[in-house]
Amino acid sequence: MSIVFEGAGLTVDTPDGSRVVLAPTTLELAEHRIAVVGANGSGKSTLARMINGLVAPSAGRVLVDGFDPARDGREVRRRVGFCFTDPAAQLVMPTCAEDIELSLRRTVKDAHLRRQRALQVLERHGLVDHADASVHTLSGGQKQLLALAGVLAVEPSVVIADEPTTLLDLANTRRIGDLLLGLEQQLVLVTHDLDLAARCDRGIVVADARVVYDGPAAAAVDHYVASVPA
Numbered sequence: 001m002s003i004v005f006e007g008a009g010l011t012v013d014t015p016d017g018s019r020v021v022l023a024p025t026t027l028e029l030a031e032h033r034i035a036v037v038g039a040n041g042s043g044k045s046t047l048a049r050m051i052n053g054l055v056a057p058s059a060g061r062v063l064v065d066g067f068d069p070a071r072d073g074r075e076v077r078r079r080v081g082f083c084f085t086d087p088a089a090q091l092v093m094p095t096c097a098e099d100i101e102l103s104l105r106r107t108v109k110d111a112h113l114r115r116q117r118a119l120q121v122l123e124r125h126g127l128v129d130h131a132d133a134s135v136h137t138l139s140g141g142q143k144q145l146l147a148l149a150g151v152l153a154v155e156p157s158v159v160i161a162d163e164p165t166t167l168l169d170l171a172n173t174r175r176i177g178d179l180l181l182g183l184e185q186q187l188v189l190v191t192h193d194l195d196l197a198a199r200c201d202r203g204i205v206v207a208d209a210r211v212v213y214d215g216p217a218a219a220a221v222d223h224y225v226a227s228v229p230a
């Protein structure tokens with residue numbers, strides 16, 4: 001999967017002038033697992049959201065397999081699965097099975113087959129006993145797992161996860177972390193979990209709307225830690 005930032009940046013107009021949310025950034029993301037770390041408000045989510053067109057750059061462009069998310073949204077969304085911090089942002093149907101069926105609606109046209117496929121997906125993620133349960137009865141970790149299952153169900157080529165373990169306890173952090181790092185697909189992982197970040201192949205540190213370090217993930221984590229005053 002090829003993700004290219006060609007001077008992509010975002011400046012927004014504010015009442016007191018303009019504000020740089022992400023300075024023009026040139027990057028090629030080709031490694032299997034890429035971590036993005038940095039302080040609150042540094043620009044990590046903006047960077048991640050540009051990859052699937054949730055945010056459009058005001059300068060430069062992003063290309064995903066040659067497609068521009070701002071122009072060819074449909075092509076890009078077929079390739080890129082986006083996992084939000086709060087699974088409630090993604091889980092919109094009453095029951096777990098219906099939620100997975102919603103994810104599958106474009107790829108599996110037959111309703112009966114779609115239901116079967118949804119149950120298989122739930123089985124794979126240990127959630128099949130909850131198939132007809134309300135999404136609201138799931139624990140936080142189970143909701144995160146269900147949201148991720150819905151993203152993976154349509155077999156994207158790359159998974160973007162924006163703080164997928166932030167709301168989770170230790171056991172679920174490990175479970176979701178292991179699942180993400182074990183994916184065959186390319187992964188772009190925005191996280192404050194530095195242990196998880198260090199297990200990636202490449203690490204990008206964002207500070208004050210800029211990429212300030214780009215290299216091996218463990219070294220990127222060290223760079224970020226060293227940048228924070230004791």
Ligand SMILES: Nc1ncnc2c1ncn2[C@@H]1O[C@H](COP(=O)(O)OP(=O)(O)OP(=O)(O)O)[C@@H](O)[C@H]1O
Pocket residue numbers: 012019020021038039040041042043044045046047
């Ligand atoms: N559309 C926008 N208009 C104005 N400001 C924005 C917009 N999008 C983001 N920002 C601002 O840009 C900065 C970077 O936001 P971003 O969400 O990318 O940070 P982040 O690194 O993901 O932070 P966190 O770790 O808290 O999630 C923040 O100060 C945010 O308020």
Ligand SMILES: [Mg+2]
Pocket residue numbers: 044045046162
């Ligand atoms: Mg963020």
